[in-house]
Amino acid sequence: MSEAPKNGPWTPDRPMVGIKDVHKSFGDLEVLKGISFDVMKGEVICIIGPSGSGKSTLIRCINALNDIQKGSIKVEGIEVNDPDLDKLELRKKVGMVFQQYNLFPHKTALENVMMAPIHVLKQDKADVEQRAYRLIKKVRLEGKETSYPGELSGGQQQRVAIARSLAMNPDVMLFDEVTAALDPETVKEVLVTIQELAEDGMTCILVTHEMGFARELANHIYFTDRGVIVEHGPPASFFAEAKDPRTQEFLSQIL
């Protein structure tokens, strides 16, 4: 791909998220040791790997919840590793869903979805409310609008969290093991929601252990171990031809 000018406007032929040689340390502990990959618009990327390999750290770096020491992360042309980064601009583009949902417990499901567009984007309350009802419906929680997070199951809370992110109209969604804390029965309902999002063309970066889901939906799978990408490829070849012993061991444990 031809090098685009550093600060030129982002165009769809360039990666939506471009990660180049990212290094990240916590004190003396180097957690990411040179990670590079690109995500094009509409792609679904799955990151897998053993616990502690730096998956969460990587995904948190993409929306600047963690800073990086070296390398570059660009989201639609915005350099995340820029000291003058406008975090609000970045966060308007990137939605994030956490393993523990992290809903605002003092607000109802509907209010959780409405808050950020009203407070952060200063959008009209009536418009936001309409959109919030639609989003709640989209994640199949009609009738739960006035429930508080504490009154919802894990799977329901996670879907509210997805709707809350979508209310900001992001261009990229980050999912960090969003089904890991759920009961097996409710995993499916959350995966269906994500699948529908992906089918609508949302660019998604997921950290997940749901191999069936990754096989079916991902355009590309990255296997990370101890801060590096060990192996990657489209699902078909990735699962059939994994060569590295670390990948094979991981897959044999999880499949």
Add this chain to the structure above:
Amino acid sequence: MLDLLTPFFRRLYDETGWNFVIFYEQYEWDRFVAAIWVSLELIVASLFFSLVVGIVGAWLQGSPIRAVRLFMSGYIQFFRNTPPYVQLLFFFFVLGNFTPKVDMGGYYEPMITSFGWAVISLSFFAGAFNVEIFRAGIEAVPESTREAAESLGYSRLMAYVYVILPLAFRVCLPSLNNNLVNLLKTTTQAYAIAVPEMLYTLNQVWSDNVNVPEMMIVLFVYYVGLVAVLVWGMHRWERKMKIPGYG
């Protein structure tokens, strides 16, 4: 009102010698009613500003700037570790000396009255405790909740106002309750700088009428009643803030 009380209290005085003069003599009654207003104003203003100090102070204490955090801990140490009575005298007699006087057309009045100094002093005193109380509440809010707000584009201040503080409030209401009750009672110290609140006024009454025990009873009953109202209000607030399915 006084008309209703007069017959009973005058008879009480005539027959037993118990002199609740404020309930049967117009002049004393007027003083008493004025004291009610002054003490209520003093209490409401001090409660309000101590909460403001607490909320703003807890925010400043979480500042990324070290100098701000140091200043806040200096403030807290000073007000927590010195007697509120001495603080009040300091504010009034020392700082009061340095504040400009305003021309009232011929005569000069200090810009800040003794009532004003009492509110300032009491608010900073109780505010120092409120800062620590809110701080504890804020620390009880999980970091992940703050991160969720941050990743939705909330700035530090907006996350504080809309997410952290409302959650912290719920955690710290019981200790806040205690501190505010303390503050309410401490307002009687404004007596020392001649704020005509209840203690000051009744002290004048018993000097004029030599009825110390009777006026003491009035004082106790008055403050028991006020504290009961405050506690009742705080509990109502606590119940109202309770989140279904949480905590």
